[in-house]
Amino acid sequence: MKLHEYQAKGVFADAGLPVPESRLASTVDEAVAAADEIGYPVAVKAQVQVGGRGKAGGIELVESETEARDAAAAILGMDLKGLHVDRVLVESAVDFVDELYAGVTMDRAKGDPVAMVSTEGGVDIEAVAAENPDAIAREHVDPDSGLQPYQARRTVFEAGVDREVATDVARVLTTLYDLWAERDATEIEVNPVMVTADGDVVCADAVMNVDDDALFRQSELAAMEEEAAGDDLEAKANEYGFDYVRLSGNVGIIGNGAGLVMTTLDLVDHFGGTPANFLDIGGGAKAERVTNALDMVFADENVDSVVFNIFGGITRGDEVAKGINEALAQFDEIPKPVVVRLAGTNATEGMEILNTDLVTVEETLESAVERAVEYTEGDR
Amino acid sequence: MSILVDDDTRVVVQGITGGEGQFHTEQMMAYGTNVVAGAVPGRGGQEVDGVPVYDTVEQAAREEDANASVIFVPPAFAADAVLEALDSPVDLAVAITEGIPQQDMAKVYARLEASDTDLIGPNCPGIITPGEAKLGILPGNIFAEGDVGLVSRSGTLTYQVVDNLTQRGIGQTTAIGIGGDPIIGTDFVDTLAYFEDDPDTKAVAMCGEIGGQDEEEAAAFIGDHMDTPVAGFIAGRTAPPGKRMGHAGAIVSGGGGTGTAESKIQALDDAGVPVGDTPNEVADHIESFL
Numbered sequence: 283m284k285l286h287e288y289q290a291k292g293v294f295a296d297a298g299l300p301v302p303e304s305r306l307a308s309t310v311d312e313a314v315a316a317a318d319e320i321g322y323p324v325a326v327k328a329q330v331q332v333g334g335r336g337k338a339g340g341i342e343l344v345e346s347e348t349e350a351r352d353a354a355a356a357i358l359g360m361d362l363k364g365l366h367v368d369r370v371l372v373e374s375a376v377d378f379v380d381e382l383y384a385g386v387t388m389d390r391a392k393g394d395p396v397a398m399v400s401t402e403g404g405v406d407i408e409a410v411a412a413e414n415p416d417a418i419a420r421e422h423v424d425p426d427s428g429l430q431p432y433q434a435r436r437t438v439f440e441a442g443v444d445r446e447v448a449t450d451v452a453r454v455l456t457t458l459y460d461l462w463a464e465r466d467a468t469e470i471e472v473n474p475v476m477v478t479a480d481g482d483v484v485c486a487d488a489v490m491n492v493d494d495d496a497l498f499r500q501s502e503l504a505a506m507e508e509e510a511a512g513d514d515l516e517a518k519a520n521e522y523g524f525d526y527v528r529l530s531g532n533v534g535i536i537g538n539g540a541g542l543v544m545t546t547l548d549l550v551d552h553f554g555g556t557p558a559n560f561l562d563i564g565g566g567a568k569a570e571r572v573t574n575a576l577d578m579v580f581a582d583e584n585v586d587s588v589v590f591n592i593f594g595g596i597t598r599g600d601e602v603a604k605g606i607n608e609a610l611a612q613f614d615e616i617p618k619p620v621v622v623r624l625a626g627t628n629a630t631e632g633m634e635i636l637n638t639d640l641v642t643v644e645e646t647l648e649s650a651v652e653r654a655v656e657y658t659e660g661d662r
Numbered sequence: 663m664s665i666l667v668d669d670d671t672r673v674v675v676q677g678i679t680g681g682e683g684q685f686h687t688e689q690m691m692a693y694g695t696n697v698v699a700g701a702v703p704g705r706g707g708q709e710v711d712g713v714p715v716y717d718t719v720e721q722a723a724r725e726e727d728a729n730a731s732v733i734f735v736p737p738a739f740a741a742d743a744v745l746e747a748l749d750s751p752v753d754l755a756v757a758i759t760e761g762i763p764q765q766d767m768a769k770v771y772a773r774l775e776a777s778d779t780d781l782i783g784p785n786c787p788g789i790i791t792p793g794e795a796k797l798g799i800l801p802g803n804i805f806a807e808g809d810v811g812l813v814s815r816s817g818t819l820t821y822q823v824v825d826n827l828t829q830r831g832i833g834q835t836t837a838i839g840i841g842g843d844p845i846i847g848t849d850f851v852d853t854l855a856y857f858e859d860d861p862d863t864k865a866v867a868m869c870g871e872i873g874g875q876d877e878e879e880a881a882a883f884i885g886d887h888m889d890t891p892v893a894g895f896i897a898g899r900t901a902p903p904g905k906r907m908g909h910a911g912a913i914v915s916g917g918g919g920t921g922t923a924e925s926k927i928q929a930l931d932d933a934g935v936p937v938g939d940t941p942n943e944v945a946d947h948i949e950s951f952l
Binding site for chain 1: 737738761762763764765766767768769771772774787799800801804814815816817818819820821822825842844845869871872873874875876879895897898899900901902905906907908909910911912939940941942
């Protein structure tokens with residue numbers, strides 16, 4: 283779960299991190315009132331979860347009420363990289379002399395958290411990591427004892443941060459680490475950490491991703507989860523509890539197990555088609571879940587055919603067949619051709635139940651995908 | 663021969679009284695696995711399908727000589743269950759549970775480095791030595807005894823490749839699902855090293871997927887240390903960046919684009935490992951090795 287900037291800044295402020303004064307606004311009038319209250323100059327920032335908001339026109343720096351009104355009117359309602367902007371954060375603009383980077387993430391290969399500092403703040407840090415990895419100082423942390431103050435100082439000095447602000451930046455880093463640990467974050471970063479002419483340190487942006495698997499013990503953060511903006515189908519998948527990713531092609535894909543479903547997508551591409559989605563019904567799915575999955579894929583207007591590929595371990599072929607029959611029984615005419623391949627646990631029982639008048643059955647993964655791709659070509 | 667599990671493996675099932683634990687205990691025993699004990703706090707003295715239950719893993723290991731554990735414990739308590747297994751101690755712990763918080767796993771990982779126990783998983787289907795023992799949820803009937811080792815991050819993709827092999831009459835020494843989470847115990851390199859040392863494993867099939875750098879490290883290991891031929895498969899060639907594809911670990915990072923299928927395929931290719939475009943092509947490569 284990814285927090286919005288305003289939510290992450292709220293969490294940061296509660297933890298005692300220095301963040302600029304700000305207000306959330308969803309109308310132009312609210313935005314102007316907020317700007318007047320905070321005092322100019324202010325930044326008007328679109329609250330959508332995409333990178334590169336500034337370059338895309340989602341952040342404006344304004345000096346007056348007129349400019350604030352124009353900026354809010356332009357940003358509210360705009361489409362930013364496919365996402366609708368319905369709120370802006372109006373924030374006191376920081377007059378900075380330097381921009382740093384500070385963050386904490388999980389190093390998957392080493393299985394431990396890593397705290398990072400760089401003087402190359404304010405730009406895409408992944409690009410810095412790729413082009414000039416030495417510009418980022420890293421400290422691996424023992425998760426049982428946490429980031430010690432001396433380790434934070436070591437990281438800050440190694441990164442080459444000015445001595446005048448080093449202690450404050452180190453304090454930001456230890457606070458970020460503590461938040462990361464206490465709030466089950468998978469990633470937390472401030473880019474940029476701004477340094478003012480007076481030597482103050484301010485967290486000007488805030489990124490915080492929280493482990494979905496830990497939301498059961500992070501009720502305050504879980505309550506911040508908002509309906510997925512933009513895509514109705516992804517929101518629906520969330521409701522059904524499916525792992526679902528919508529793509530731009532026309533072959534609908536349903537399967538069990540992440541690796542096998544990814545493989546099915548790849549095979550669609552291999553046979554000259556384009557996948558419309560990733561949909562994993564998970565392990566041990568019962569008939570109702572199978573029905574929901576088919577309904578979801580049928581609801582995608584881009585889909586011209588569907589491939590249903592199951593290799594049963596804990597998923598049973600008879601349950602899958604029952605679910606497919608139930609889903610198709612709702613229609614007088616099957617909306618899109620469905621190709622089914624069942625293997626593994628109770629596949630034989632499933633094949634006996636499956637209404638083969640309504641679907642095409644294939645023996646192998648490859649032949650099933652090939653057939654589904656053929657069906658999309660037939661439509662054109 | 664085989665790696666990690668065989669006829670002599672004596673299994674304790676943590677969480678044996680739960681729905682999943684009980685069902686798969688029956689399945690494991692039906693396959694011929696020596697399930698000698700269960701461990702569930704507060705349920706000591708009970709029996710499940712004739713298997714004695716103990717309150718702690720340590721008691722189970724002591725009283726029944728258990729040397730391996732399979733963990734079917736809900737995510738909120740699973741990391742603690744793994745730590746209990748490491749401390750008991752058993753030689754092998756297999757964590758089936760999906761959805762363990764990452765920070766819990768980071769703490770487990772820190773202990774694992776100092777432990778003699780091998781951890782497989784979490785979020786994995788387990789391990790099977792055909793004809794001898796299975797620890798986990800893999801469907802035993804698709805496997806056959808033979809001389810190919812198999813290691814995979816995904817459960818059902820393992821079944822697909824095994825099926826492609828078995829259908830051609832190619833059996834397996836041992837098959838391992840190492841798990842789809844970002845932080846796992848035994849990884850590709852560990853497993854490949856075991857297969858390399860197993861005289862009966864004549865070839866290895868390795869199924870990776872997008873996310874992380876494990877496949878790249880495996881490719882380097884194969885190039886530097888392995889004589890046993892390896893064929894590969896990488897799932898997720900068509901996955902868009904920044905989207906988690908089912909597994910918590912299966913994600914290509916946004917800006918820098920690390921963890922891509924291209925990078926993994928290239929690394930394997932550089933190490934002389936043929937990578938199949940389809941699971942069936944992996945079986946073709948394996949067949950050509952034998």
